[in-house]
Each structure stands twice: as structure tokens, then as C-alpha cells.
Amino acid sequence: MYPLKRNRRLRTNEAIRSLVRETIISPNDFLVPLFVVEGKGVKEEIASMPNYFRYSLDLLEKEVKELWSLGLKSVLLFVKVPDNLKDNKGTEAVNPKGLMQRAIQTVKNACPEMLVMTDVALDPYSSYGHDGIVEDGEIINDDSVEVLTAMSISHAEAGADFVAPSDMMDGRILSIREAFEDEGFVNMGIMSYSAKYASAFYGPFRDALDSAPGFGDKKTYQMDYANRFEAIKETEMDIDEGADIVMVKPGLCYLDIVREIKNEVDVPVAVYQVSGEYAMVKAAAEKGWLDHDAVMMEQLIAMKRAGANIIASYFAKDAAKLLG
Ligand SMILES: NCc1[nH]cc(CCC(=O)O)c1CC(=O)O
Numbered sequence: 408m409y410p411l412k413r414n415r416r417l418r419t420n421e422a423i424r425s426l427v428r429e430t431i432i433s434p435n436d437f438l439v440p441l442f443v444v445e446g447k448g449v450k451e452e453i454a455s456m457p458n459y460f461r462y463s464l465d466l467l468e469k470e471v472k473e474l475w476s477l478g479l480k481s482v483l484l485f486v487k488v489p490d491n492l493k494d495n496k497g498t499e500a501v502n503p504k505g506l507m508q509r510a511i512q513t514v515k516n517a518c519p520e521m522l523v524m525t526d527v528a529l530d531p532y533s534s535y536g537h538d539g540i541v542e543d544g545e546i547i548n549d550d551s552v553e554v555l556t557a558m559s560i561s562h563a564e565a566g567a568d569f570v571a572p573s574d575m576m577d578g579r580i581l582s583i584r585e586a587f588e589d590e591g592f593v594n595m596g597i598m599s600y601s602a603k604y605a606s607a608f609y610g611p612f613r614d615a616l617d618s619a620p621g622f623g624d625k626k627t628y629q630m631d632y633a634n635r636f637e638a639i640k641e642t643e644m645d646i647d648e649g650a651d652i653v654m655v656k657p658g659l660c661y662l663d664i665v666r667e668i669k670n671e672v673d674v675p676v677a678v679y680q681v682s683g684e685y686a687m688v689k690a691a692a693e694k695g696w697l698d699h700d701a702v703m704m705e706q707l708i709a710m711k712r713a714g715a716n717i718i719a720s721y722f723a724k725d726a727a728k729l730l731g
């Protein structure tokens with residue numbers, strides 16, 4: 408007549424709940440995205456990403472030290488490139504004195520043990536705002552891969568630990584891996600954005616870098632969000648081509664994909680909780696409609712529970728502070 412098994416016993420108080428908790432997060436799980444701009448003393452808030460900033464190199468140095476003191480040991484660098492340096496060839500992307508190359512050196516000087524990952528794609532450097540080279544209104548694959556490979560070598564030369572190709576061109580992981588081997592960068596890591604969907608959740612990021620596509624959309628290279636098997640195919644191919652870490656992006660709407668990939672592959676799986684996901688929580692919290700910290704933690708734990716070993720998140724610093 409009464410239940411023989413009372414599951415509620417294990418929920419009676421926080422002590423027992425924490426004893427049986429299956430998923431925990433710590434600052435070790437996070438990858439911190441950072442936006443870098445030219446200038447001195449610049450710390451600009453991004454309008455659509457409240458409490459998230461673009462830093463000039465001098466203030467980047469301070470920020471990175473603070474992250475380190477919070478236990479955050481990996482950063483993912485993005486740069487905002489002035490319009491006059493944008494073209495259709497990625498010229499500035501391979502400039503040894505470019506902003507990205509200097510940002511890598513700045514982080515390494517400020518904090519030698521910080522793991523530095525760099526975004527590899529042409530969009531912030533492209534006069535068209537696309538991730539590859541444009542010809543007759545199309546984003547052409549193989550020439551883009553060549554530039555992305557040169558860009559990766561340039562980041563390795565500047566001292567990066569990992570490149571994170573986010574462009575979704577075919578074959579770029581193999582090309583980058585072979586170039587690293589040929590040039591003696593045998594320890595350079597590749598975190599591939601292997602299952603990256605064409606998503607409307609990237610909007611605020613494109614504000615942050617002024618990198619919105621000038622024509623069309625990214626659907627000829629980023630994945631259709633209706634697809635699931637394709638994510639596994641993309642991911643397995645990138646692992647075969649030499650990726651050390653694979654990534655699913657965006658996060659929350661794609662946790663089914665994270666779980667499937669985690670079950671399929673034997674390399675670490677990352678997830679990217681993207682700018683639009685961050686903006687939604689901030690906006691609702693500002694209105695008093697959601698509890699910011701509670702919703703943030705619930706989402707981060709959900710990502711880890713879904714199988715993500717690594718979470719790239721704009722909440723990394725807030726979460727690290729809360730986790731103490
Ligand atoms: N290719 C560049 C890149 N790398 C990461 C993001 C999005 C990150 C975010 O929204 O937080 C994008 C934008 C895009 O593909 O359009």
C-alpha cells in the first residue's frame with residue numbers, strides 16, 4: 408500500500424543531496440571567450456552582451472590575471488578588426504604583428520601558464536563578413552582552407568597552444584594538422600568547431616566584433632539545425648583529420664547532439680554556450696523575470712550532464728566567482 412522505495416530520502420537535505428549529486432562543475436571546466444580591440448585603456452561594454460567587454464591589450468593583461476586568480480586557466484581569443492584592415496583575402500589574419508598575434512603574446516606574457524586558444528575563421532577580417540573567401544557571391548572552400556591554414560600557423564608562431572577553427576570549411580582540420588606537423592608544431596592542439604549550426608543565437612557576437620555577414624547567411628557552410636546524423640558525420644571526420652577536441656555549438660538547444668556525440672567519440676567534447684544564450688539570460692534577469700545565478704548554474708550543469716567535458720561560456724567568470 409505504501410511505497411517500498413522512497414526516493415525522497417535522498418533529497419531530504421543539502422548534505423544528502425550533495426552526497427549523491429551526479430554532476431559537478433568547477434572552474435576547470437571552462438573556456439573563457441575574450442574580445443580584444445586596438446587602443447589603450449579600452450574596456451567597452453558590448454551593447455547586446457551586458458557586463459561583457461572588449462579589452463585593449465593593456466587591460467587584457469589585467470583581465471587575464473584576474474581570470475587566473477579565479478581558477479580559470481583557458482581562454483579563447485577573438486579580435487575586432489578595424490574596417491580599413493578588412494579584405495577578401497584574410498591579409499590581416501596572417502599578419503605577424505596583427506592584433507590576434509599580439510593578443511596571444513600579451514596573454515602569454517601576463518600569465519605564462521594560461522592555455523591560449525584562438526578562433527580561426529575569416530569573418531572578423533572579411534570585408535564580406537564571411538568565414539571564408541568570397542567569389543561570385545559564394546564562399547569558396549579550398550582557397551579558404553589555405554588561408555585558414557596559414558592563419559593557424561601564424562597563431563602557432565605567436566605562441567598559441569590551440570587553434571579553434573570555427574569556419575566549417577571541409578578539410579580544414581587535415582590541412583591545419585599537416586601544416587603543424589610539417590612546420591614542427593607537433594604539440595599544437597586543434598579544437599574543432601566540428602558540429603557548428605547556422606544559428607540565430609550568434610547575433611550579439613557579431614555585434615561584438617562587427618562581423619555580421621554583408622550578404623546572405625552562413626547556411627552553405629554551417630549546419631542545418633534540423634540535422635542530427637550530420638553532426639556525428641562532421642565530428643567523426645574532424646577526429647580522423649586530427650582534431651584533439653571537438654565542439655558542438657550553440658549549447659542549450661543542442662544538448663541532444665552533445666550527448667549523442669559524447670556517446671560516439673573518444674576525444675573530449677566541448678560545448679559553446681553562445682552569445683545569444685548569454686544575452687537571453689541577462690535580459691530576463693535585468694527585467695527581474697529570472698534569477699540570474701540560479702538559471703546560469705542550471706544551464707551550465709545541464710551542459711556538463713549532457714556530456715560536455717569543456718564549456719566555453721561568457722558566464723565563466725560569474726560562475727567561477729560563485730563556485731568560489
Ligand atoms: N566564425 C566566427 C565565430 N566564432 C564563434 C562565433 C559565435 C560565438 C557566439 O555567438 O558567442 C562565430 C560567429 C559566427 O560563426 O557567425
Ligand SMILES: [Mg+2]
Pocket residue numbers: 575576577578601641644645
Ligand atoms: Mg566539417
